Amino acid sequence: MTFQCYAHADNTREYIITSDAPRINSYDFMVVIACAGCVYFLGPTFTSYAVIALLIVSRIIVKLFMVTEETILVIRDVGAQVKTVYLGGRSTSRFIDRSKISDIIINEAITMMHIRVYLAIIVEGEDKMVVVFQHLLPRLNVLLQAYHGARSIIFNEKDHSDVPLEFS
Template identity: 50%
Template sequence: MFRSASQHLAIYSPSNTTISYTVSNALHRSTRTSKILFALGNVSRIILCLLVLTIDIVKLQSFVERWPIGFINFYDSAAGRLTIEIIKPLDWRLVATGSFLVLYFCLRKGYTEETLLVLRGLGVQTSTSSPTYLSTSTTRFIPTTQIQDIVIHEAFKGLEVRFYLAIIVEGATEVVVVFPQLLPRRQILEEVWRGARKCLYEGRG
């Protein structure tokens, strides 16, 4: 678990019965320059991944006797012959290790997003984004009938006091921690706590 000074809260409420709170440590992309840099970064990742896959295919050429016509045309080209001359002398274990590290780096998101979705009359859903682009977010839905309360707890970690938002679930031995990876600061937790309780319980007698 960790916290980052760059954490920020995004609130989306399409109606008075639905509201979502998303805490993220991703960099803000509010300016044109930041959006362009983000797009260039994604393009660079794609190009690097394609380059690594091309290197791997060329290295496999020495282990495969028959190739599809598309690969044969590539090997007959000047770029293909140059690539083969550069890659063939390399040890396959070095190529495999380097390819794994590069692909792992390219497929990592580099940030975490955690969301609490509140649906009045239905329940709440918590989700934590996956660390890579290849896997999906981890989600959990808790029906309203099982929610006893939403509270802010504090715990000690070493000499530091950490605050966290928790959902007390009926019949569960442990509380469900909201935003467990990011553990945002207390001001964010209080805003989410007030809004979530208002959306979930407003209108009850």
């Protein structure tokens, strides 16, 4: 995972998390082996081709929802934009007006197996928080830099982050 911070101006900052995960992984090789095994054991029949098509289509669908990049762009007196970019190039964005931002927090989610730390924006009038970097879930030191930088821009606070701006 790669983290980058860009200060476009004194009143604007952008934090980008990029996934370094390989686009083709061991699951893709397992699908190829399963397809070859299907043709070998079932022969060139309609059933084997249907199974192969099902495996390939399911793998493509999984790849289309694979997140490659997540971004938060904060602009003083304007608000914040949270953006997610998927493997196929599709992206989703959400803009949160400054007047609607109640707070920016770092929170913990505790499950049976994991404790996840995440950055969230509390929006006035909404029941749910907007989780920033919700798919890639960077480490705490990355979240702290984004947290301090976003708060310094949105709430005009002093930026207390003293970690480097770029690291992997």
